[in-house]
Amino acid sequence: MKKIMTLLFILIGINLFSYDFPLKDPYIATVFGSSTLMTKGIDKKIPIKYYTTNFVNTREVPEILEYQEDYKFTMALQEKEAPLVFILSGTGSSASSLKTENFQKIFYTAGYHVVGISSIMNTNSLVSLSFEKMPGNLMNDGMDIYRALEHIKPFIEKKAKVESYNLMGYSLGGTHSAVVSFIDSNNKTFNFKNVFMVNPAVNLLDSATILDKMFNDSINNNIDNFFLKVNQIITNLSYSQDTDLNNFTRNPEKILKSLKIDRNDLKMGIGLIFRLCAIDVNFLSDYTNNMKVYSDTKIDKYDNLGKYFEKVNFADFEDYLNKVALPFYKERYREDMTIKDLGKLADLKIIDNYLRNAKNINVVTNQDELILTKGNLNYLKKTFKNRLRIYPTGGHCGNMFYQENVDYMLKTMKGDR
Incomplete structure (x- = not known):
């Protein structure tokens, strides 16, 4: 008993x-x-x-x-x-x-x-x-x-x-x-x-690696696939009658199915949010520190930034580490610094x-x-x-x-x- x-x-x-x-x-x-x-x-x-x-x-x-x-x-x-x-x-x-x-x-x-x-x-x-x-x-x-x-x-x-x-x-x-x-x-x-x-x-390096891979895998390492999928989702949204996000938690699978959004697309969306942040950090850290990776000349106040972001070209956190951060730390701190050393500073x-x-x-x-x-x-x-x-x-x-x-x-x- x-x-x-x-x-x-x-x-x-x-x-x-x-x-x-x-x-x-x-x-x-x-x-x-x-x-x-x-x-x-x-x-x-x-x-x-x-x-x-x-x-x-x-x-x-x-x-x-x-x-x-x-x-x-x-x-x-x-x-x-x-x-x-x-x-x-x-x-x-x-x-x-x-x-x-x-x-x-x-x-x-x-x-x-x-x-x-x-x-x-x-x-x-x-x-x-x-x-x-x-x-x-x-x-x-x-x-x-x-x-x-x-x-x-x-x-x-x-x-x-x-x-x-x-x-x-x-x-x-x-x-x-x-x-x-x-x-x-x-x-x-x-x-x-x-x-x-x-x-x-x-560890920021671990998390960045996961998020970089999430986005890259979701588009099969081809950015054209991303734009094609976005166009498809926008088209589906315009025709869907079942996209009330206020009721989304009741039946998320139903709404996603109506929009023809699968798990891979969700991974793409999550990865994209962090990729956009990575693009900003790549460009801003490069330009404000005069690293001349993506911008090798002074940008005037009313310049079109399109050509610079075209050069950034969906750069990820790995690009930031290798092209911008590591050279910066080598110059400022220690010539023999490695990515592994940066990882320790981000842990x-x-x-x-x-x-x-x-x-x-x-x-x-x-x-x-x-x-x-x-x-x-x-x-x-x-x-x-x-x-x-x-x-x-x-x-x-x-x-x-x-x-x-x-x-x-x-x-x-x-x-x-």
């Missing part, structure tokens, strides 16, 4: 704590779930405002990029004293991106002051904030972001009473959250009460001892995460132990706005686990 009761208890427990995220396919989840707010009771409108500040005092911003000279961030403040959370955006995303804004709505509704911070790989951050303008070195990127937060802090405190400072980030922003927290553990400007990492990359292991002991940091990821290798996932398990929660499904950031995920995030950020 005792054994039977124990078995029933286990089965009931499994049922009670089952995870019912509706998008089971990791690629469907990544494409459609990552921007869909599947949480009740979140304010649809909050007083988000755009702000700008200036960091560029020691170097000239190229004419063609003068429109990005001022650093931009977003902010929504409570009318009373409240904790504040900085939200670090994912790869290439701006502070006003839909994903970052959704997180701002979630935390603002929960009573936080919120500040949205653009990815260091976003054009505005790379031009107006980044010291070396060569993103991918985690410690350098973290210092850039930290400098921005320090600069913004007194501006915030003139407008609102801050109970405590907190930090969270998703995707690359999740990775950067760990590094920024490490820097603050030494500088003590914020003394972050809680840090929450959502679907972070562990969370550089702050391994800190992460193992930082009790204020919590992490969530998914068992079917697309940007992690098995080794990366094992590293998260060994490093964060009971501070890591792994959801069975969700792909890359596909479930971060799901009710259960949001509830856990808010509970954890309040210190209740």
